[in-house]
Amino acid sequence: MKRVAIVGAVIIGVLVVFVGLVWLRVSAGRPESLIQRLRHAEGREREELLMRLSLSRGDVMSHLSEAFYDTSHRPAFRADVLELLFKRTLRGTDASLEDIVRDAVKDPAVEVRRAAARGVVQYGGKREQVALVDCIGDPDPQVRRQAYLLFGEGASHMDPLDGAYGRLSKDQRREVADVCERQMANESDPELSFLARAVVGREVEIRSFEADMAFGRGEVIKARKLLESALELHPQSKQARVRLVRHYLQVEDMVTALNLGRQHGALIEVPRLSEVPVIDGDPSEPVWQEAYRTDKFYHTTSRWAAKETTGKSRLYLGHRNGTIYLAMLGFEDDLSKLVVRHKARDSNVWRDDCVELFFDPGAAGKMNTQFVFNAAGAAFDQRHNDNRNNYSFQHDVGIYHDRGYWAVEFAISAEELTGKPLSAESIWAGNFFRTRIGPGSEQGAIWPCFGFSLRSALYPLMVFKDVETAPHDRPDNGKQE
Numbered sequence: 001m002k003r004v005a006i007v008g009a010v011i012i013g014v015l016v017v018f019v020g021l022v023w024l025r026v027s028a029g030r031p032e033s034l035i036q037r038l039r040h041a042e043g044r045e046r047e048e049l050l051m052r053l054s055l056s057r058g059d060v061m062s063h064l065s066e067a068f069y070d071t072s073h074r075p076a077f078r079a080d081v082l083e084l085l086f087k088r089t090l091r092g093t094d095a096s097l098e099d100i101v102r103d104a105v106k107d108p109a110v111e112v113r114r115a116a117a118r119g120v121v122q123y124g125g126k127r128e129q130v131a132l133v134d135c136i137g138d139p140d141p142q143v144r145r146q147a148y149l150l151f152g153e154g155a156s157h158m159d160p161l162d163g164a165y166g167r168l169s170k171d172q173r174r175e176v177a178d179v180c181e182r183q184m185a186n187e188s189d190p191e192l193s194f195l196a197r198a199v200v201g202r203e204v205e206i207r208s209f210e211a212d213m214a215f216g217r218g219e220v221i222k223a224r225k226l227l228e229s230a231l232e233l234h235p236q237s238k239q240a241r242v243r244l245v246r247h248y249l250q251v252e253d254m255v256t257a258l259n260l261g262r263q264h265g266a267l268i269e270v271p272r273l274s275e276v277p278v279i280d281g282d283p284s285e286p287v288w289q290e291a292y293r294t295d296k297f298y299h300t301t302s303r304w305a306a307k308e309t310t311g312k313s314r315l316y317l318g319h320r321n322g323t324i325y326l327a328m329l330g331f332e333d334d335l336s337k338l339v340v341r342h343k344a345r346d347s348n349v350w351r352d353d354c355v356e357l358f359f360d361p362g363a364a365g366k367m368n369t370q371f372v373f374n375a376a377g378a379a380f381d382q383r384h385n386d387n388r389n390n391y392s393f394q395h396d397v398g399i400y401h402d403r404g405y406w407a408v409e410f411a412i413s414a415e416e417l418t419g420k421p422l423s424a425e426s427i428w429a430g431n432f433f434r435t436r437i438g439p440g441s442e443q444g445a446i447w448p449c450f451g452f453s454l455r456s457a458l459y460p461l462m463v464f465k466d467v468e469t470a471p472h473d474r475p476d477n478g479k480q481e
Contacts, residue, residue: 031060035067039077046080054087061088065100075109082112086119097124101131110140117146129164133172136179136199144183145192151176152198152304160205160304177203177233194305201237201304204230205450208243220251238298238306238448242266242458249363249461254427261461266447268292268430272466273318273325279409281377281398283316283327291318291325297434297444303451309444313434314405319464322421323413328355328432330375331405332439338399338406339438340376346387349374355408356433358456361418363429365457369417373397373408391416428462 031053038049053060067073068081082104089097101124104116113135120132135147151165159166168176177200184196211226227247231240241264248257261267275287293316297309312331319325330353332338338353350356352374359369369391372380377397381390393412400406414422433445433453449455 031056031063035063035081038080039073053084061085061096064088065096068100068104075111078107078109079111079115082115083119086123089123098128098131101128105131105134105143110143113138113140113143114146117143121146121150126164126167130167132164133168133176136176137183141187141189141192145195148180148192148195148199152180152195152202160202160209165202173203173206181234194307197234198303198305200234201239201306201450204234204237204240205304207233208239211243211247215247215250223247238266239450239458242447242460245461246363246365246457249427257461258427258463266460268317268460268462270324270462270464271318272464272468273320276320276323277318277325277327277409277411279325279394279396279411281396281407281409282400283329283407283409288316288318288327291316291327293317294446297446298448300433300443300445300449300453301451302448306448306450309442311434311436311440311442311444313444315432315446317432319414319422319467321468322415323411324359324417326357326408326410326432328357328408328410328434329405330355330407330434330436332436333404334439335399335401335404335406337438338375340374340378342374343376343378345378346380346390347378349378349380350435351437352376352378352435353406353437353439354435356435356453357410358431358433358459359417360429360456360459361414361426363427363459363461365429365459368454368456371395371410371412373410375399375406422464422467424464424467426464426467429456429459430462431456431459 034049034053034056038046038053041049053064064081064085068078068085071078082100085097085100101116101120104112105120107113107116117132117135120129129150132147132150135143136151138144138147150163165173180196180199184193184200187193187196207226207230211223211230214226215223224244224247227240227244231237231244234240241260245257245261245264245266248254248260258267262269270292271290273287273290277283277285277287293314295312295314297311297313299307299309314329314331316327317325340352342349342352350372354372354374357371361369369383370381371391371393373395375397377395379395381387381393391412393410395408395410398407414426431445431447431449431453433443435443443453445453447458447460449458
């Protein structure tokens with residue numbers, strides 16, 4: 001009997017120990033226990049606990065929320081908790097996250113605000129992302145960067161009112177734009193300055209769009225005021241400048257349009273050359289120094305703010321005897337990397353290293369006459385997206401390893417483009433592009449297009465200085481197409 005009692009006691013003891021161990025193991029796996037351990041965990045243990053908590057079942061959110069609001073915890077721990085909250089809710093499936101985010105972006109601890117800003121951008125839905133409006137003026141550059149990305153250049157959609165920015169009220173948008181306009185000049189980091197400028201550019205785009213709608217309804221004065229407010233918001237905005245110039249052109253106030261164009265750099269005054277350049281692909285003749293010249297090119301893919309290209313390019317533009325002459329230089333460290341796959345006329349030469357020339361006689365913002373030349377000299381031309389009727393023009397291409405550039409020279413009769421000769425009253429628009437495929441990966445233009453190269457309504461105006469009073473035949477020199 002005694003032996004049976006002893007055996008029974010041993011069995012009971014083993015069961016108690018087993019149950020205790022199971023209970024301890026279960027308890028250790030509970031969310032509150034994991035959160036408690038996370039408070040002091042580091043390194044690999046911290047990563048393991050974060051993973052286990054992100055996969056835990058049960059009432060995890062309430063425990064995480066309680067831990068987040070306990071300000072006695074270390075800021076780094078509360079930042080971890082906030083990240084877990086984002087990961088658990090992903091795209092904002094838990095309504096309580098909205099309140100937490102609103103508090104987190106104003107938290108005194110910079111670690112928490114950084115985690116909030118990152119989490120909102122990566123995981124938050126539009127409803128939560130609106131809270132990041134409070135981070136635009138944050139003293140911490142990392143927090144500001146996330147806010148700039150969300151409301152500015154980070155938005156890839158063409159619609160300026162897409163995403164969280166579109167959920168802001170008009171007053172909120174104006175406040176955000178005003179803050180960013182002040183900050184972009186004071187950011188010591190060039191990237192942050194650009195991102196702040198992108199937010200301002202987005203508001204410029206919205207006001208420009210509203211002006212277009214107003215003009216379409218016949219509300220001309222309202223349209224003008226909207227464009228003037230866009231320029232007042234960001235006086236250096238190339239979009240605001242060219243939009244206002246184009247507005248005066250639309251209402252046929254040519255004098256104001258041209259004066260504003262000169263004032264804002266949105267007018268190309270094409271000089272009359274003293275002699276005809278030889279179109280042989282070598283733009284080293286002295287006469288090209290008389291032409292209009294620019295070395296400043298802007299990314300066509302930069303959506304809301306003008307951004308200069310990395311690669312160096314140069315444009316020369318002039319006229320004589322009713323013919324337009326153009327030379328484009330593309331500088332490269334290694335010209336052997338130029339991509340040239342297309343050799344036939346009207347093939348897809350724009351997929352190679354190339355230059356693209358757009359002329360819009362009359363500056364209607366609707367007609368594009370396009371010429372494309374790759375580094376092998378293959379040509380493509382079209383009018384109104386129709387390349388069945390080719391133009392007659394001169395062009396040649398040269399690659400100059402000793403000078404570090406490849407070049408295109410081009411000439412065409414203005415009368416062939418328009419049906420009438422050039423005159424002192426001729427007002428055109430145009431833009432000139434260079435696409436880098438092999439040595440680089442970018443497309444640049446002399447005037448930014450803000451996301452889409454064919455936005456001809458944003459091209460700068462062109463006038464022709466000292467036009468000859470009598471028409472002349474186009475000279476026959478160089479290659480004839």
